[in-house]
Amino acid sequence: MEKTDIAYIAGLFDGEGTVGFYRRYETKKDRKGIPRKSLCYRISVEIAMTERSILLWLQQTLHMGTVAKKPRKEHKMQWRWRCSFRNAYVFCCLIHPYCHIKMDKVNKIINHYSQRDSIKFNNRVINFEDYKKAMNLE
Template sequence: MESWEASYIAGIIDGEGTITLTRMHEKEHRRPCITVASTDKELLIYLQTLTEGTITNKKNYNLERHKDSFTLSIKNKETVLFLLNHVTPYLRVDKKRNRAILILEKYEMVTPRNGKYTKALLEKKIAFEKAFFQI
C-alpha cells in the first residue's frame, strides 16, 4: 500500500469509520473490525478494492429526508491488521489511533492461533478487551 493511500484511508476512518472489536458468532471472542459508513457508495467501492471488505445497505426508513446509506465492514483478521499497520501513523483522532495501537501491540499475543484458551490466556484476553473498550 502506498503511503498516500494509507493516509487517505486514515482520514476516512478518522471521519466516518470505526475501529472496534466485534463478535462474528455469539459464543466466540471478539476480533478486530474496521467499518466505514457513507452515503457515497463509490467511495466505499474504492475502499473495498483496497481492503477486500463487504459493503452492506443500511435500511432507510424515510426516503424523503435521508439518502441511502452504506457500510463497508472489514472483518478478516489479516486484512484488518495489515490495514491498521499502514494507517495508524496517519490517524489523528486519539481514540481511534490508541485503539489501533492496542490491537497491533496486543491482539495476537492474547489470541491463540488454534482458538484454545488456557485459563491464564483467557484472563489476558478479557483484560485486553476491557482495556480496549475503556479507550
C-alpha cells in the first residue's frame, strides 16, 4: 500500500473516525451452560460519513472491516466502515505514524494488544515493534 494512501486514511480517521475501547462485565455461559460474569473488552474503530464510495474504497484497500448503513431521521443516509478487536489493532498500527488527533486512543489499542507477544492476522504475525522497523518508522 502506498504511504500516501495510508496518510489519507489516517487523516480521514482523524476527522471522521471514532474509537471504541470499553471494558465491562458480561454474562457468558461456561461449557456446562452455567452463566458467569466476566470482564470483557470491546475494541473497535469506525469511520462514518455520507459518501459510501470512500468507505467502500477503504474496505477494499485495507481488506478488512464492514460497510453498513447508519440510518438517521430527517438527515441524509450515513454509512459506517467498522472493524474491531485484532483488525482494529492492525488498523491502528498502520495509521500510527500519520495520526494526530486520535493518537492517544490509537496508542491505547496498540498498547493493549502489544502486551501480548504478537497477534496472528491473515497468516502473518504482527508485532508492533517489528512493524515499526519494517516500515522505517523509528
